[in-house]
Structure formats: C-alpha cells, structure tokens
Amino acid sequence: MKQPLSVIITTFNEENNIRRVLDSVQWAEEILLIDSFSQDNTVTIARKYGATVHKRKYEGPADQKNWAIPLARHPWVLILDADEKVTAQLQTEIIAKVNDPENTYDAFWIRRQNYFLGRRIRYSGWQNDAVIRLIRRDRCRYNSKQVHEEIETAGIRVGSLSNPMEHFTFRDVTHFIDKMQRYARWSAQDYAHQTPKIGWFHLIIKPFFRFFKHFILQRGFLDGKRGFIISAIMAWGVFLRYLHLMERSIIHNKFN
Numbered sequence: 506m507k508q509p510l511s512v513i514i515t516t517f518n519e520e521n522n523i524r525r526v527l528d529s530v531q532w533a534e535e536i537l538l539i540d541s542f543s544q545d546n547t548v549t550i551a552r553k554y555g556a557t558v559h560k561r562k563y564e565g566p567a568d569q570k571n572w573a574i575p576l577a578r579h580p581w582v583l584i585l586d587a588d589e590k591v592t593a594q595l596q597t598e599i600i601a602k603v604n605d606p607e608n609t610y611d612a613f614w615i616r617r618q619n620y621f622l623g624r625r626i627r628y629s630g631w632q633n634d635a636v637i638r639l640i641r642r643d644r645c646r647y648n649s650k651q652v653h654e655e656i657e658t659a660g661i662r663v664g665s666l667s668n669p670m671e672h673f674t675f676r677d678v679t680h681f682i683d684k685m686q687r688y689a690r691w692s693a694q695d696y697a698h699q700t701p702k703i704g705w706f707h708l709i710i711k712p713f714f715r716f717f718k719h720f721i722l723q724r725g726f727l728d729g730k731r732g733f734i735i736s737a738i739m740a741w742g743v744f745l746r747y748l749h750l751m752e753r754s755i756i757h758n759k760f761n
Contacts, residue, residue, distance in 0.1 A: 509534035511577035519587035567647035567654035629725035689745035716740035
C-alpha cells in the first residue's frame with residue numbers, strides 16, 4: 506500500500522515564488538501552508554492549488570515549523586520554503602524512500618542547488634548546502650536557533666538523499682541584503698550568551714575572514730562577479746551581527 510506524504514510550506518508575502526514550489530509538490534497527498542499573515546496574493550494562490558492554509562504570527566523559523574509539524578495528517582513530512590523546488594528526480598526518490606519497508610531512517614538530508622541573479626552558484630560556500638527536510642512527523646523537531654535552524658539529530662537516524670532540490674534563495678541584490686539584515690538581528694540573539702564583549706576582532710577580523718573564506722577558501726572567485734557579491738554581503742552580515750550585539754550590550758549596561 507502506498508504511503509501518503511504531507512508537505513509543509515512556510516510563507517510570508519511569497520506570491521512571486523509560491524507557484525513554483527506548489528507546482529513541484531502537486532503529487533503529495535497533503536499540502537499545508539503556514540502563513541504569517543501575508544499581505545499579497547500568497548494565500549489566494551495557495552488555495553487555488555489545493556493547499557490547506559493555517560495563519561499564525563511569526564516568532565521564528567524553528568518555532569513556526571515545530572508548530573506546523575503536528576498538524577500533518579501523514580507520518581512522513583516534507584518541509585519546504587517558498588523559494589525551493591522539488592525536481593522530478595527528487596520526487597521519485599522521496600516516494601521510494603517513504604514506501605521502502607526496509608527504511609529505518611527517521612529523517613533525510615537533502616542537498617540544495619542554489620541560484621542567484623539568474624545563475625546557479627557552484628562555489629562561494631554554497632556548494633555543500635544541505636538541509637534535513639524529509640522527516641518522520643512523530644520523531645523530529647527543530648532546535649531553537651533563530652538562524653540556520655535545523656532538526657535535532659540526537660536520538661534519531663538520519664540518512665541522505667542523492668538528488669538535490671533547487672533553491673532560488675534571493676530574488677535580487679535588494680532581497681539578499683534585506684535577508685542578511687534580518688539574519689544579522691536573529692543571529693545576534695543566538696550569539697548573545699557566548700559573546701559578552703565586542704572588540705575590533707569581531708568588527709574587523711571576523712568579517713574579513715568571512716569574505717576570505719567564501720571568496721578564496723571556498724572558491725567564490727570561480728563564480729565570478731556573483732561570487733564576489735555573495736562573499737562581500739556574507740561578510741557584511743557578520744559585521745552587522747556584531748554591531749547588533751554591541752548595541753544590545755550598550756543598552757543592557759545603560760539600564761543595569
């Protein structure tokens with residue numbers, strides 16, 4: 506008997522992306538859209554595709570997904586962002602894993618092929634991008650990190666799928682910068698307990714090394730101008746993280 510699959514997609518103002526991801530999962534038995542009160546046509550489009558829509562205030566990526574997972578009707582769940590796409594090859598592999606009676610894994614890593622400014626990025630630190638997204642509903646939950654949240658792997662068995670998904674991570678440079686600003690604020694929350702004092706090392710050396718890491722060590726130069734842009738913005742994001750941490754420290758000391 507074929508095992509059904511639930512798909513969870515989290516959204517906020519994703520009318521430019523939502524059709525692509527919904528088209529790629531029409532084969533799933535259930536599609537749940539967890540929307541943070543979008544102000545565009547995201548919800549209207551999703552309902553036309555047959556998705557069940559739940560609206561919820563957004564507190565963070567892990568919190569949103571952990572809330573959504575128990576809503577799934579089926580034991581196996583595929584979790585996607587609106588800017589991702591399941592390829593035909595990945596679809597076939599997912600169906601095979603879900604229906605394999607000898608499958609003892611609780612979750613699976615899925616690699617991502619990332620695109621930026623209309624071209625696939627093969628280096629720049631994005632070449633090894635992978636996320637745990639195919640999970641057993643009753644065995645898996647996310648950690649509490651605000652940035653780069655991930656499924657807790659302690660006590661579960663995790664495998665890897667061979668075929669990647671496609672990830673259209675940034676629509677344009679403005680979207681990239683806006684996202685990095687948001688990540689910097691969230692990342693400051695994650696780092697607050699381990700970086701009580703901000704110095705020149707954090708504001709200069711760490712951003713510089715981030716650029717060097719992406720552009721030189723991870724061969725971003727092979728992605729040309731796009732690799733340089735990615736490396737520079739990633740370094741800027743590190744600078745912003747510590748700027749936010751310094752601001753938090755100043756405010757804390759002022760009122761204590």
